[in-house]
Amino acid sequence: MDAQVRKLFERYERLFRKSLAGDADMDEVTSVYASAFIAASPAGIMVGKNDDQLKQAMEQGYARYRAIGTKEMRIRDVRISPIDEHHCVAHVAWTSIFARKGQTDVTIDFDVHYLVQKLVGEPKIFGWVSGDEQEVLRKHGIG
Known part of the structure; x- marks a missing residue:
């Protein structure tokens, strides 16, 4: 499952x-989610x-990222913690450039921890845990 989860995040x-x-x-964007x-x-x-509603929220989110000057978002690392044969936590280290x-x-580095499930077909994201994005942006004078 590791290789499939890494491909999901690529x-x-x-x-x-x-x-x-x-x-x-947005259909393609939301296809990574359960x-x-x-x-x-x-x-x-x-x-x-x-x-x-998710598609609309995602469109608004990306518009906000563009409005605050987000130039790039890239993955530095993906570490996978298996839970069972169908579930894992993908610890994704991101770098954003504004x-x-x-x-x-x-440049801001941050981590998001994604809950991933693979039943039939490709793995899907069914949850995530993140820090306080607004506070981090504020500390860096963004937004």
């Missing part, structure tokens, strides 16, 4: 880059479904 990274460029198909998901951060816990007018670019 694809996720490519889709993220296309979305930052304003060239994403039919339902859970997300946890210091802001609280959210549950959702992989539906039109452009700021009249200043040098800002």
